[in-house]
């Protein structure tokens with residue numbers, strides 16, 4: 001049996017979404033590969049303590065805002081410079097720290113834009129993490145039925161100004177020509193921002209209307225045999241079987257709902273956070289929680305291992321800070 005190594009891993013994030021990678025120094029196993037700063041949890045340490053100690057040792061900073069995220073197990077084979085081992089990685093987001101950041105172990109440091117990874121290779125255990133970081137923590141869903149088009153476009157402009165990066169247009173009640181006109185307007189506004197738009201429809205219609213992506217409902221997901229090309233693809237899931245299907249097809253992300261009771265499906269009880277976390281455990285594709293979500297639920301969703309939250313109502317209301 002190989003040994004199990006517990007590791008605390010820090011994803012340092014700047015307000016603009018960039019995150020920090022470091023190269024593994026010469027002399028360590030997998031030297032030259034890129035990773036997040038961090039290291040082994042020592043006996044008697046909590047993962048948080050190890051995270052802070054490692055950030056001090058490797059970067060000369062003390063994290064002050066720490067958010068637990070995914071735990072991930074990975075089996076490393078033996079290589080020319082390292083023995084075989086199994087790691088249990090405890091990932092944390094670190095969004096604030098004290099001290100001046102510097103490379104204390106002669107490692108190289110590189111800030112990465114979430115969508116333009118420009119260093120390689122990254123440690124193989126991190127592949128699904130890099131994939132998840134391609135996506136932002138908030139996924140907004142349109143709600144014309146309740147808001148009307150003018151209010152929606154107004155609220156959209158405001159959210160784009162505040163950094164919204166992922167949007168689903170979910171308006172299957174609209175006639176084709178009305179949807180086409182709305183889509184043109186939305187895509188035009190979003191083009192001025194770093195926001196990707198998905199249409200809740202068929203891949204064919206999403207492509208035809210010029211969307212960046214398609215969002216499949218669970219029925220479309222279950223009927224799908226191959227990931228549609230040239231589109232960012234998300235899918236709505238309600239159980240383990242649907243999540244598995246989204247993973248097998250290597251979709252870009254899944255939406256799992258309803259986490260909490262919601263106005264749109266008042267008859268549904270909601271999975272609850274515990275079941276939500278259970279369903280996410282071990283999954284390799286990024287997942288958003290949907291159903292009764294408010295901005296303040298983001299930390300809880302991340303702690304369950306989700307990439308973030310999806311909102312159809314609260315996202316269009318002004319954030320209370």
Ligand SMILES: Nc1nc2c([nH]c(=O)n2[C@@H]2O[C@H](COP(=O)(O)OP(=O)(O)OP(=O)(O)O)[C@@H](O)[C@H]2O)c(=O)[nH]1
Nearest residue numbers: 007009028030035036037038039040087089123125126
């Ligand atoms: N720091 C870090 N380690 C990772 C990541 N992904 C990943 O698989 N690992 C693995 O987790 C283990 C971390 O050990 P480490 O060698 O960095 O430990 P350390 O900083 O305490 O250094 P040490 O070698 O002096 O004990 C390594 O096996 C490494 O391959 C990551 O993103 N960051």
Ligand SMILES: [Mg+2]
Nearest residue numbers: 037038039040
């Ligand atoms: Mg380390």
